[in-house]
Amino acid sequence: MRSPLRFVFSILLATLIGLVSAWYFVRSATSLDTIRVGQWRAWPNAGTEAWDPYSRANMAKAGELPLGSGEGLTFSTRHSSAGELLDARCSYQIAGQTPPARLWTLEVAGKPVAGAADAGTIAAIGSDAIVRRPDDRFSINVGPRPATGSWLDSSNLSKIQIVLRLYDTTARSAPFTANLELPLVTETGCS
Amino acid sequence: MIDHFIPISWSERLFNRMRRYIYHGLLIFIGAGIVHITAVMLVPHFAEKDAWSRLEVSAGYFSFKILEMGKMLESGQIEETGKVGEANLTGLDPLFVQAACRVQTTGAPVEIKFSDPDRFWSLGVYNHLNGVIFSLNDRTVERGNARFLLVTATQNSRIRERDPLAFERNIIVETDQDELVVVLRIYAPSAIDQAQVTDLLTGASCTALADSDGP
Numbered sequence: 001m002r003s004p005l006r007f008v009f010s011i012l013l014a015t016l017i018g019l020v021s022a023w024y025f026v027r028s029a030t031s032l033d034t035i036r037v038g039q040w041r042a043w044p045n046a047g048t049e050a051w052d053p054y055s056r057a058n059m060a061k062a063g064e065l066p067l068g069s070g071e072g073l074t075f076s077t078r079h080s081s082a083g084e085l086l087d088a089r090c091s092y093q094i095a096g097q098t099p100p101a102r103l104w105t106l107e108v109a110g111k112p113v114a115g116a117a118d119a120g121t122i123a124a125i126g127s128d129a130i131v132r133r134p135d136d137r138f139s140i141n142v143g144p145r146p147a148t149g150s151w152l153d154s155s156n157l158s159k160i161q162i163v164l165r166l167y168d169t170t171a172r173s174a175p176f177t178a179n180l181e182l183p184l185v186t187e188t189g190c191s
Numbered sequence: 192m193i194d195h196f197i198p199i200s201w202s203e204r205l206f207n208r209m210r211r212y213i214y215h216g217l218l219i220f221i222g223a224g225i226v227h228i229t230a231v232m233l234v235p236h237f238a239e240k241d242a243w244s245r246l247e248v249s250a251g252y253f254s255f256k257i258l259e260m261g262k263m264l265e266s267g268q269i270e271e272t273g274k275v276g277e278a279n280l281t282g283l284d285p286l287f288v289q290a291a292c293r294v295q296t297t298g299a300p301v302e303i304k305f306s307d308p309d310r311f312w313s314l315g316v317y318n319h320l321n322g323v324i325f326s327l328n329d330r331t332v333e334r335g336n337a338r339f340l341l342v343t344a345t346q347n348s349r350i351r352e353r354d355p356l357a358f359e360r361n362i363i364v365e366t367d368q369d370e371l372v373v374v375l376r377i378y379a380p381s382a383i384d385q386a387q388v389t390d391l392l393t394g395a396s397c398t399a400l401a402d403s404d405g406p
Contacts, residue, residue, distance in 0.1 A: 006211075010218045017219065018226025026231060047315075047323035057234035060241035060321060064282040065374065068315035068326020074282070102330070103311045103378060105286045124285045126380045165284050167311060167378075168328045 026057040037182045039079040040164070044172045072101070072167035076109075078160075081184045086161065088113075088154040090190040091143030094162065096183035097136065099176065101169035103127055108142050110157030123152040138183075144191060235320050242321045245280050246372045250291035253301075255375065255395045258289045286380045288388040292373045292397035294341060296366060300350070301341040303373055305395035307334055308388060311378040316341065318368045325364045332362070340400075341366060341373075373397060 033052050035042045043055045046066035059066060067074060078086055086092070088110060098104050107124035125140060130150050132138045141147035142162065144155035154160055162185060170176045235241060250256055258280060283289055294301045303314075313328040329337075339362045342350065347365045350357050357363065375395065379388040 006215060007218070010215045011222055014219045014222025015226050017223035019230055021223065022227045022230035025227075026234060047317075047321070049322075051322065053228075053231045056321070057231050057238075060235040060238040062281055063240045063242055063245055065242040065246075065280055065315075065317065065321060066323065068313070068323035070326035070328055070331065071313035071315055071376070072328075102328075105284055105380075107285060126286050126378070129380060163282075167313065168330060 025054055026061065035075075035177055035180070037075070037180050038081055039077045039083065039185065040075045040182045041077065042073055042075045042171075044073060044177060067165070069172055072165055072169055073172045075164040075166070075182060077162050077185065079185075080187050082187065084187065086185075087190065088157045088160045089144055091141065091145065091147065091188045092162075093139055093141055093186050093188050094183045095137065095139040095186070097138075097181050098127075098164065098183065099166060099169060099171040099180045101127070101166035101171065103167040104169075105165050105167075106140060106152070107163040107165070108152045108154050108157065108160055109163050110154070110160035113156050113158055123154060123157070125150055125152060141188075143188075242280055243317065243319050243372070246291055246317070246374075247293065249280070250293040250372050250374075251397070252293050253397055253399060255290040255292045255305075255373075255392050255397055257389060257392060258283060258291055258374075284376070286378065287376045288379045288385055288392065289374060289376045290392045290395065291375075294371055294373065294397060294399070295369055296341050296343050296346075296371065297369050299399045299401060300346050301397070302400050303337075303339040303341070303375075303395075303397050305337055305375070306391060307332075307337055308377050308391050309334075310384075313376050314339075315374045315376075316364060316366075317372045317374060319370060324366055324368065324371070327362075338362070339364060341371065343367070 033043065033045050033050070033055075035044055043066070045051050046055055046059060047068060080086060080092060094106065104127045105124055109123075123142075130138050130140060138150075140150040140152060142152045142154055144153070146153075164182070171180055238244070249258055292303070307329070311329055313326065315323050315326040318324050340350075341364050344365060344367065347363065350363070375392065377388045377392070379385045
């Protein structure tokens, strides 16, 4: 009598552990084949045959469509290079270099603040619109207050993340993924 | 229960208890593993808000339709503004105009044709599990009109039989999937660019060829 009860309990416990762990791993998207460069993350195998099941499930849940390997690669970060969570009320400088790409765009994405004057504003800039220094490095300011140079407004957003999309890039192919150089995200002040 | 009549030593009792713990521990471990793997694998099949489900609504059927913006948030979460509907995809590049066309290849070869926007563009062909079966960008294609054919293996061999040089003049994508969505993304950072590109996308065609039509 005790043994079948224990069996049923084991099965229930197994189901619970299985579901909770699946939910956790899919949600956290710490999948097996993530490229990590500093705080930046990318999934080079997303959409391909070698797509790992965790990021596949994660993107399915998020309703996101991966870029094809002939199109480009998306990097994103929710943290500054110092490892702190990005805050829309703070100002950041994104400076440095990107991996070789014919075109790239940098977006400040986030949850629109309720009642913001203009929720439709695009906080994104393309590589053809930025001013570069002679050594091909660039610097973009992100924050709620206007800044000199290239500036992306984060005042209408909360829970921000920075998304760097590289188009027609070699960053996706094997020998290049090992040593990619991505821009640093540095906090320059908080209001 | 004959066991009750046979006296067993304490060591035997301990051994039996250990065996039960190990048995149940293994049962939980293996069971949890099976449930875990099954759940993760099933998510893309049953997700109701995945990109494919959204594209089924927001893409045109045998015609390109411009995709509206959704906002990408932390993974696994969909946050949308008041303007953005259920059918909108998350994570689209706001500096691009993107259009999608849903097609069926079972009937006849599908022809995708648009005039070259003379700026960066890329194209991805997606299956129902949000996988990319084919993708390219503007550099892969000669300047002028961009033209692709989506064909099944049977249609492909028929085309090859009729016109062995068809492959030199066309980009032919063979697929074993019945239903696909073609997503075309064109770089358009300014409002003027967006208006131009929107015009171009309205003129883009995504049609099933009559089977007798050669490429």
